[in-house]
Structure formats: C-alpha cells, structure tokens
Amino acid sequence: MTLKNKPYKNTVRVLLINNFSNKNRLGGVENYLHELIKYAQKSNSDIVFKWFGKDAKKTSWYQKFYNREITEEIIAEIDSFKPDLIHCFSIGAPVTPHFMKYAKSKSIPVIQSFRDYYYICPKSYMLTDNGEIITHHESALECILHHYPKKNIAFDSLLYLRQYYHKQIIKKHIRYFLTPSENLTDFIARHFKIPGKTLANPALLNNQSNETKSDYLLYVGRLEKEKGVLTLLEAFKNSTAKFPNEKLVIVGSGSEKKQLENYVSLNHLQNVLFLGTQNRNELASLYSKAKFTIVPSEILESYGNVILESFAFKKTVIISTLLGIANEVEASKSGLVFPFGNVKKLEEAIEKLLSDDNLKNELETNASEFVKNRSFENHFKDLVSVYNTLV
Numbered sequence: 001m002t003l004k005n006k007p008y009k010n011t012v013r014v015l016l017i018n019n020f021s022n023k024n025r026l027g028g029v030e031n032y033l034h035e036l037i038k039y040a041q042k043s044n045s046d047i048v049f050k051w052f053g054k055d056a057k058k059t060s061w062y063q064k065f066y067n068r069e070i071t072e073e074i075i076a077e078i079d080s081f082k083p084d085l086i087h088c089f090s091i092g093a094p095v096t097p098h099f100m101k102y103a104k105s106k107s108i109p110v111i112q113s114f115r116d117y118y119y120i121c122p123k124s125y126m127l128t129d130n131g132e133i134i135t136h137h138e139s140a141l142e143c144i145l146h147h148y149p150k151k152n153i154a155f156d157s158l159l160y161l162r163q164y165y166h167k168q169i170i171k172k173h174i175r176y177f178l179t180p181s182e183n184l185t186d187f188i189a190r191h192f193k194i195p196g197k198t199l200a201n202p203a204l205l206n207n208q209s210n211e212t213k214s215d216y217l218l219y220v221g222r223l224e225k226e227k228g229v230l231t232l233l234e235a236f237k238n239s240t241a242k243f244p245n246e247k248l249v250i251v252g253s254g255s256e257k258k259q260l261e262n263y264v265s266l267n268h269l270q271n272v273l274f275l276g277t278q279n280r281n282e283l284a285s286l287y288s289k290a291k292f293t294i295v296p297s298e299i300l301e302s303y304g305n306v307i308l309e310s311f312a313f314k315k316t317v318i319i320s321t322l323l324g325i326a327n328e329v330e331a332s333k334s335g336l337v338f339p340f341g342n343v344k345k346l347e348e349a350i351e352k353l354l355s356d357d358n359l360k361n362e363l364e365t366n367a368s369e370f371v372k373n374r375s376f377e378n379h380f381k382d383l384v385s386v387y388n389t390l391v
Contacts, residue, residue, distance in 0.1 A: 013085070014083060014085045015052060035202075112170060112174045127298075127299065133300060149226075176194065180302050181302050185198045203312040218251070221252050231341055233264065250272065294318045299322060308374055
C-alpha cells in the first residue's frame with residue numbers, strides 16, 4: 001500500500017516493515033498501519049509510505065530463525081523503493097530482522113516500534129508461573145523454566161534462543177525505538193541501550209454516532225486465556241444476582257471460544273451474546289450503544305487500543321492492572337481499575353458502575369477529555385518529528 005510520490009524536495013520515503021500485510025490484518029498493529037497510511041494520504045503529507053508484509057502466517061522452525069527468502073524480498077524492496085527511513089513494527093516470523101544489516105550498509109536509519117514485551121521476555125506475558133509480574137528479566141534459565149506460559153523445555157528453549165538471536169541483530173542495527181507506554185519504554189531502554197521514546201497510541205475509531213441509548217456491557221478482543229474473558233464471565237454471572245436484566249456482548253474470536261460458550265451454557269447465562277469478529281463500522285456501532293467496556297487482561301499489555309476506542313465514544317472502562325494505560329486511567333479518573341484475575345473486585349467494579357450514575361457520568365466526561373489528546377493528527381505530528389530527526 002503506497003502513497004503517490006509528491007514532487008517536493010522534502011519528501012521522506014518510509015518503508016514500513018511488518019510480519020503481515022494489509023491483506024492479512026490480524027490485529028491492532030495492522031489496523032494501525034492501515035490508518036497511518038490512510039491519514040498520510042488524506043492530509044497530503046510529505047511522507048511517502050510503503051508497507052512490506054506477508055499474506056501467509058506459516059513458516060518452518062528454521063525460517064523462524066532466518067527467513068532467507070523474505071530477507072531477499074525486503075532487500076529488493078529497499079533497492080527499488082529507495083527509502084530514506086525504515087520503520088519496523090511486529091517482526092520475528094515470517095519476517096526476520098536480517099535485512100537490517102543491508103539497510104545499515106546503505107546508511108538507511110532503522111526505527112523499531114516495540115508494541116509488546118516479546119523482545120524483553122519471549123513468552124510475552126511478563127508473568128512468572130506463580131502469577132507474579134516480572135519487573136526484571138535477566139536469566140535465560142529462569143525464563144525457560146519459570147516464566148508463563150510454559151509448554152515444554154525443548155520448545156521454550158528454542159523460543160528463547162530465537163528471540164535472543166533476533167534481539168542481538170536488532171540491537172546492533174536500529175537507530176531509534178518507539179513504544180506506546182512508559183513501562184515498556186523503560187524496559188526497552190534498559191535492554192537495548194539505544195535512544196528512544198514513548199509515543200502513545202492514537203484512537204483508531206472516531207465517534208460519528210448520535211446514539212444515546214446504552215444497552216449492554218461490552219468486551220472487545222481475542223478469546224484467549226490470557227485475555228481474562230473467563231474472569232469476566234464469572235464476575236458477570238455473580239453480578240446478575242443484583243442486576244438480572246443486564247446484558248454482556250463479547251466481540252472477537254479465538255481458541256477459547258468453545259470453552260467460554262460452554263461456561264455460559266452450563267451456568268444458564270441467558271444475557272451473554274458472542275458476536276465473533278466485527279469490522280470497523282460494526283465496532284463503532286457496538287461502542288456507541290454500550291454502557292461501558294471491560295478489558296480484563298491477565299498478561300502485561302503495552303497499552304490497550306480498546307480503551308481509547310471506548311473513550312472516543314464517551315464510554316468509560318473497567319480494566320485490569322496489567323494494561324499499560326492503567327496508571328493514566330486512574331490518574332485522569334476516566335475509568336475503574338481492578339487487580340488482574342480477581343473475580344470479586346471485577347464484580348464490585350461492574351456493580352459500582354451499574355448502580356452509581358453520577359460516578360459513571362463523571363468517568364465518561366473525563367474519558368472524553370482524555371482521548372482528545374490521542375487524535376491521529378497529534379500522533380502523526382509527533383511521529384513525523386521523530387522521522388525528521390533521523391533523516
């Protein structure tokens with residue numbers, strides 16, 4: 001996906017490199033890249049973007065360490081597009097970082113946007129097998145044996161070795177880094193010892209609805225164990241004793257869907273609706289009609305785009321302590337934060353918002369103010385400023 005080159009002398013050509021392409025839009029990173037290119041095009045920016053990513057997910061184990069074919073494709077892309085700058089996002093498989101050596105040989109600066117904790121802990125959750133949050137990550141043996149999730153020693157050892165190998169390449173060849181949260185920035189700065197900064201995520205959805213009716217509680221995200229959806233269902237079940245008419249809408253897909261549906265069926269939860277994956281227009285409609293959004297993550301997440309999207313529709317949130325934006329939500333009084341995995345505390349937070357309209361209105365007003373500073377316009381200006389310091 002490329003913008004037309006403009007005949008300005010100050011045009012900056014940026015090659016965006018990500019594991020996956022616009023056709024394989026799997027999650028937040030791909031949605032962000034799509035919106036980034038669209039915004040640059042709409043605003044007649046002097047930034048010329050081209051996105052390199054792959055449509056297929058499957059790779060062999062040795063390709064996960066070094067994908068020669070894709071590396072050669074990227075080198076050919078560099079030679080043809082002639083970027084002033086390369087901006088990398090989620091890479092590792094199928095895209096491996098070996099192209100960075102070629103970029104450096106051509107004196108092309110490389111920025112790496114770290115969007116999660118994978119290059120700190122290859123298991124990404126940033127939790128020990130005792131459920132403790134990892135604050136320092138130094139020992140390979142500790143990671144392989146005691147960091148969560150655990151598969152088996154052979155798999156976990158290979159996972160660590162691959163991450164370590166790629167990490168050394170990235171360390172040696174990138175000029176600058178970006179992350180969406182201060183906590184992740186601190187980790188990256190300690191581990192990579194290169195310049196970088198926090199660039200908060202923008203809101204990817206805009207509220208163009210006049211909807212005033214609020215019908216249900218909302219969850220948006222993958223249906224995986226680490227997302228805490230079972231904790232949400234347990235808390236919702238308990239809250240129905242006091243609020244029997246409340247509804248919960250669950251948006252997303254994943255490997256835990258069948259188990260979650262079974263839980264709903266076994267517990268006779270009549271007011272829970274699974275909608276599966278929804279497109280951006282459908283999501284906008286769902287946010288506009290929600291009472292509030294719940295993000296019960298049980299892994300350390302770098303930010304939380306769903307929170308900003310909710311705020312864009314003047315909806316408050318209940319989120320776990322593991323969201324990268326949790327401190328900002330508490331400080332701005334724009335939502336409620338509960339200890340991750342704690343069913344009772346989540347139940348109490350749900351009941352508080354359902355019973356206290358004054359509190360809910362206050363949080364909604366603050367949420368709406370908070371998100372005003374997270375516009376794509378502001379984000380893009382900050383990003384271009386970073387680009388201009390490197391070219």
